[in-house]
Amino acid sequence: MPENILIAIAWPYANAEIHVGNITGSHLPGDIVARYYRLKGNNVLMVSGTDSHGTPVTLAADKEGKPVEEVYKKYHNGFLELFQGYGITYDLFTTTHTENHFKVTQAIFLALKENGYLYTDKSMQWYSPSGKRFLPDRYVEGTCYICGYEGARSDQCDNCGNVLEPEKLINPRSKEGGALELRETEHFYLDLSKLEPEVKEYLRARQGYWRDTVIGESLRKIESEGLKPRPITRDLDWGVDIPVEGWTEAGKRIYVWFEAVIGYLSAPIEWAQLAGDKEAWREWWVNPNARQIHFIGKDNIFFHAAWWPAELMGAGNAFMKIFAEDDKPLTLPFDVPANQFMNLEGKKISGSRNWAVWGRDALTRYDPDAIRYYLTVNMPETKDSDWDWAEFVARNNNELVATWGNLANRVLAFCYKNWEGHVPDADINTWRDADRNLLATIENGFNTVGAELEAVRLRSALGEAMKLATTVNQYLDVNAPWTAIKTDKASAALTVYTALKAIDSLKVMFSPFLPFTCEKLHTFFGYETPLFGEQYVEEIKDSLGTHSGLRYRGVDGVQWKPSDLKPGQKLNQPGPLFKKLEDSVIEEERARLGK
Numbered sequence: 001m002p003e004n005i006l007i008a009i010a011w012p013y014a015n016a017e018i019h020v021g022n023i024t025g026s027h028l029p030g031d032i033v034a035r036y037y038r039l040k041g042n043n044v045l046m047v048s049g050t051d052s053h054g055t056p057v058t059l060a061a062d063k064e065g066k067p068v069e070e071v072y073k074k075y076h077n078g079f080l081e082l083f084q085g086y087g088i089t090y091d092l093f094t095t096t097h098t099e100n101h102f103k104v105t106q107a108i109f110l111a112l113k114e115n116g117y118l119y120t121d122k123s124m125q126w127y128s129p130s131g132k133r134f135l136p137d138r139y140v141e142g143t144c145y146i147c148g149y150e151g152a153r154s155d156q157c158d159n160c161g162n163v164l165e166p167e168k169l170i171n172p173r174s175k176e177g178g179a180l181e182l183r184e185t186e187h188f189y190l191d192l193s194k195l196e197p198e199v200k201e202y203l204r205a206r207q208g209y210w211r212d213t214v215i216g217e218s219l220r221k222i223e224s225e226g227l228k229p230r231p232i233t234r235d236l237d238w239g240v241d242i243p244v245e246g247w248t249e250a251g252k253r254i255y256v257w258f259e260a261v262i263g264y265l266s267a268p269i270e271w272a273q274l275a276g277d278k279e280a281w282r283e284w285w286v287n288p289n290a291r292q293i294h295f296i297g298k299d300n301i302f303f304h305a306a307w308w309p310a311e312l313m314g315a316g317n318a319f320m321k322i323f324a325e326d327d328k329p330l331t332l333p334f335d336v337p338a339n340q341f342m343n344l345e346g347k348k349i350s351g352s353r354n355w356a357v358w359g360r361d362a363l364t365r366y367d368p369d370a371i372r373y374y375l376t377v378n379m380p381e382t383k384d385s386d387w388d389w390a391e392f393v394a395r396n397n398n399e400l401v402a403t404w405g406n407l408a409n410r411v412l413a414f415c416y417k418n419w420e421g422h423v424p425d426a427d428i429n430t431w432r433d434a435d436r437n438l439l440a441t442i443e444n445g446f447n448t449v450g451a452e453l454e455a456v457r458l459r460s461a462l463g464e465a466m467k468l469a470t471t472v473n474q475y476l477d478v479n480a481p482w483t484a485i486k487t488d489k490a491s492a493a494l495t496v497y498t499a500l501k502a503i504d505s506l507k508v509m510f511s512p513f514l515p516f517t518c519e520k521l522h523t524f525f526g527y528e529t530p531l532f533g534e535q536y537v538e539e540i541k542d543s544l545g546t547h548s549g550l551r552y553r554g555v556d557g558v559q560w561k562p563s564d565l566k567p568g569q570k571l572n573q574p575g576p577l578f579k580k581l582e583d584s585v586i587e588e589e590r591a592r593l594g595k
């Protein structure tokens with residue numbers, strides 16, 4: 001039975017380009033798992049979008065002196081180009097600035113209100129008398145009253161990680177300059193304390209299979225600190241309107257932390273509309289058997305593992321009543337395999353100091369699979385990892401090129417030359433133990449690599465596949481068809497056919513990680529149906545204007561199972577899959593950093 005699997009990936013803020021740390025943190029692991037489950041024949045829906053609201057985006061617009069809409073679209077369109085370049089196969093990558101997202105967000109807000117989880121309260125907020133407006137969170141900085149860090153935001157300290165009460169900030173200063181004063185303001189709050197028992201129960205039920213780092217940042221944190229109410233509206237004029245009379249008019253909008261996560265629900269609804277089957281999103285959202293897997297970085301764990309399930313549990317059946325005249329609860333996240341951070345050459349990645357490897361820029365010099373490979377073998381699954389240019393070159397040359405690329409290339413080239421562009425007409429009745437053993441080992445790889453992929457241990461999954469490539473190399477060293485062909489062509493044919501079958505299987509196992517080169521290898525084998533489908537951009541119109549969505553058109557074809565390569569199949573002219581990198585790359589790249 002095919003399963004319905006929602007691959008839900010963190011929504012990037014439209015205020016900065018995406019760097020390699022972001023790619024390995026969430027987009028790439030999500031894509032690898034999505035591609036695997038598609039090959040397994042499951043119904044996969046992979047979504048995300050640009051987080052277009054919130055003060056990071058309005059601050060970026062202020063800094064660039066441009067309208068906020070123009071700025072969010074500039075970054076959004078850059079994201080779409082990057083995901084196409086790296087083959088991150090979103091079924092829909094949209095934005096939060098859509099009519100659909102507004103409607104879905106407002107329905108969640110109203111459902112929570114109806115169920116008694118919202119209340120209004122007054123608090124003190126920093127106000128700019130010259131600008132005649134309240135200055136939300138990131139517009140005000142000062143010294144953290146908990147740890148003494150001088151660059152704390154008024155709502156959160158990036159040094160100690162604590163959520164702050166704006167009025168307690170020491171030496172507050174406006175990012176826009178000018179005087180500040182505290183004024184009273186009114187906001188809606190989500191009463192998370194009421195939902196604490198349900199959230200704990202939800203997390204305890206998942207304790208057995210979630211990463212320990214994620215349980216630590218969610219369940220253990222709630223057990224020690226409890227869940228506290230949080231404001232879900234803000235004094236800001238850019239964002240989702242509040243569906244209660246008078247609030248939007250008063251210059252308030254829904255707080256971005258509350259609404260961006262709702263994108264995991266609104267994006268599938270938008271996808272269903274685009275697919276021409278408006279109710280199709282229910283397969284992943286109103287279905288207790290659907291599995292929702294969230295790919296995020298460690299800074300987002302609490303949002304996804306505690307606050308987001310709380311929003312869903314609090315909305316309960318009321319969301320469907322308001323939104324779809326139905327009476328069913330929404331599906332809760334199944335797993336949140338959050339990654340830790342990737343550093344760069346021993347230091348924390350910093351966009352503002354240009355201590356970063358930018359995703360789009362790196363693609364102008366390296367092939368996407370070379371980068372995908374290094375980002376997977378170095379993925380920060382259990383602890384922070386480090387991008388090191390010397391290691392990038394070494395692993396590309398010693399593993400990708402030497403172990404896997406050369407294996408595929410030398411066997412295909414040797415076969416193409418000696419058997420007139422066809423798979424040898426080997427007689428499998430004469431298969432020797434060594435041939436059978438090799439193919440059995442490779443066949444078993446579909447289980448072992450698959451099990452690691454399902455457990456979201458992607459480094460280990462790729463390592464298993466690479467070990468199998470080494471096994472094929474050892475088989476070839478022993479059976480040496482290049483020597484045997486001179487004396488016993490039938491024996492050489494059998495060895496080459498066996499090795500090709502193994503490589504054809506390994507191609508499937510490597511394909512979620514290395515989709516571009518596996519697709520190329522697939523055509524060398526002479527297959528006509530591609531391994532994967534196509535990405536494309538669609539312009540979508542609604543009452544808020546036009547936005548671009550990245551889409552994916554799948555194919556029915558190759559599956560997660562051993563090769564069925566037939567003797568005699570016609571091949572296409574093979575060529576190298578990967579490029580060897582010069583050592584000079586290391587110093588060239590290091591010289592770019594921090595400039």
Ligand SMILES: [Zn+2]
Pocket residue numbers: 144145146147148149152157158159160161162
């Ligand atoms: Zn602090």
